[in-house]
Amino acid sequence: MESLTSNQKVTQSPLFKFLVLEFICLTLMIADKNHQLAQPVRNTLSLAVIPLIKIIEWPQELFDITQVALSRQASLIEENTRLKEQLLDARFKVQQNVTLAAENERLRAMLNASGNSPLATSVAFVSNINQHQKRQHIIIDQGSSSKVFTGQAVLNLEGVIGQVDVVSQTFSHVILITDTEHALPVEILRTGLRTIAYGDGQKLSLTEIPTSADIQPGDVVVTSGFGNRFPRGLQVATIESTAVSPDRTFQTAVAAPLARIDRLSEVFLVWPGE
Amino acid sequence: MTVSNRSTSHRLMHASMLMALLLSLIPWPPAVLLLQPHWVAMLVAYWSLNAASSRVMYVAFAYGLLLDVLMGSLLGKHGMSLVALSFLVTKSARQLRMTSMGQLLGMVLVLLFNDIIIRAFIDWISYGYKPVVYDLLPLLTAAFIWPWLKYLLDRFQVAVRNS
Numbered sequence: 295m296e297s298l299t300s301n302q303k304v305t306q307s308p309l310f311k312f313l314v315l316e317f318i319c320l321t322l323m324i325a326d327k328n329h330q331l332a333q334p335v336r337n338t339l340s341l342a343v344i345p346l347i348k349i350i351e352w353p354q355e356l357f358d359i360t361q362v363a364l365s366r367q368a369s370l371i372e373e374n375t376r377l378k379e380q381l382l383d384a385r386f387k388v389q390q391n392v393t394l395a396a397e398n399e400r401l402r403a404m405l406n407a408s409g410n411s412p413l414a415t416s417v418a419f420v421s422n423i424n425q426h427q428k429r430q431h432i433i434i435d436q437g438s439s440s441k442v443f444t445g446q447a448v449l450n451l452e453g454v455i456g457q458v459d460v461v462s463q464t465f466s467h468v469i470l471i472t473d474t475e476h477a478l479p480v481e482i483l484r485t486g487l488r489t490i491a492y493g494d495g496q497k498l499s500l501t502e503i504p505t506s507a508d509i510q511p512g513d514v515v516v517t518s519g520f521g522n523r524f525p526r527g528l529q530v531a532t533i534e535s536t537a538v539s540p541d542r543t544f545q546t547a548v549a550a551p552l553a554r555i556d557r558l559s560e561v562f563l564v565w566p567g568e
Numbered sequence: 569m570t571v572s573n574r575s576t577s578h579r580l581m582h583a584s585m586l587m588a589l590l591l592s593l594i595p596w597p598p599a600v601l602l603l604q605p606h607w608v609a610m611l612v613a614y615w616s617l618n619a620a621s622s623r624v625m626y627v628a629f630a631y632g633l634l635l636d637v638l639m640g641s642l643l644g645k646h647g648m649s650l651v652a653l654s655f656l657v658t659k660s661a662r663q664l665r666m667t668s669m670g671q672l673l674g675m676v677l678v679l680l681f682n683d684i685i686i687r688a689f690i691d692w693i694s695y696g697y698k699p700v701v702y703d704l705l706p707l708l709t710a711a712f713i714w715p716w717l718k719y720l721l722d723r724f725q726v727a728v729r730n731s
Contacts, residue, residue: 308622308625308655308658308659309655311622311625311626312622312625312651312652312655315625315626315629315647315651316648316651316652318629318644318647319629319632319644319645319647319648319651320644320648321644322633322643322644322647323642323643323644323645323648323690323694325643326642326643326644327642327694332643332644335633335643336637336643339633339634339637340637342634342637343634343637343638346586346589346590346593346634346638347593347638349590350590350593350594350595422595423593423595423638424592424593424594424595424596424601424604425639425640428691428697428703429640431639431640433640459640460640462637467640475695475696
């Protein structure tokens with residue numbers, strides 16, 4: 295161990311450096327946790343790690359490019375026809391929905407109810423980078439430079455996926471609804487019963503349903519719009535099984551998310567309407 | 569050690585640290601992920617032992633912050649645990665170099681365990697994380713990898729120095 299000689303300064307000792315660095319870390323953590331003050335630091339550092347992310351993504355991109363290059367024309371034509379059919383189908387459904395939406399607006403106007411504000415969305419791609427955090431995070435390729443904010447709702451075509459947890463300059467971390475720390479205000483579509491869905495690692499668990507409430511397997515769970523994070527009426531999950539809590543005060547239910555959370559490739563970010 | 573040797577050694581250090589960051593980013597199946605060692609911490613331990621100077625602490629701090637940004641964790645969490653690891657190794661580097669491979673391995677495992685404890689503690693403070701036994705599995709793989717890592721990096725350094 296090095297002992298300090300009289301001509302050495304205190305600032306040269308390892309212990310001093312150690313304490314200073316730990317103090318900086320502690321300050322950063324408190325700033326990051328409480329006031330988002332560390333956001334500029336995070337944004338700057340995130341620029342430095344972009345090359346690392348690109349290197350990890352590179353084999354996947356190469357695979358995609360080769361797959362397109364090698365796939366036969368016949369299979370592409372086949373896929374094209376299939377997509378056209380899907381588009382026709384979707385357009386037909388939209389036409390039906392237009393009349394329904396107009397009718398809905400009229401009824402809302404008659405009841406003086408507030409209308410649904412339109413939503414702005416944007417597509418983000420999921421990066422397949424390993425996360426060794428103990429949280430269920432995915433990384434998407436949009437960050438504060440595309441006006442992503444903490445707490446923003448993230449969905450895909452099947453249903454709700456989660457919300458933005460940590461924002462960096464060009465990428466952000468999304469916490470999934472199945473994370474054990476995540477709670478989502480939901481509503482049972484069939485009965486309109488409002489409750490909260492907690493993540494349990496694999497699925498969602500609804501633990502606070504009154505014993506008198508009507509709930510059965512197969513019910514669709516949608517977001518209730520409470521808490522102002524998620525817009526109202528987005529599909530979340532279907533109820534798989536119901537039970538009564540051990541102390542018989544509540545009903546509990548397990549719901550399976552509609553989105554296939556383990557294999558996501560692209561997601562939608564939702565901005566609340568102005 | 570001449571100046572050129574020191575700079576090649578530095579370059580080797582940064583190259584290996586970047587490799588460690590990449591290794592921890594590669595997506596694996598969930599079963600393998602449970603066993604994945606904390607590469608960056610192992611490399612920090614190796615270079616602190618090798619350089620035996622407190623300058624490695626700054627390196628540990630910088631790479632810790634990069635890891636925090638990549639993992640979306642609280643900024644400074646990995647920094648704090650890696651700086652502590654580097655400090656503890658640097659402090660006892662001279663004694664550790666004298667000991668046998670087995671004793672060194674034991675000491676490194678204890679320090680890596682300390683690193684896991686610090687991170688679990690920060691997680692517990694920040695969002696009430698409850699540690700599970702699986703968190704200790706990376707120590708098992710680290711025990712297998714450490715001797716090879718040390719041997720390879722030692723040989724590599726000698727080769728670079730002689731060329």
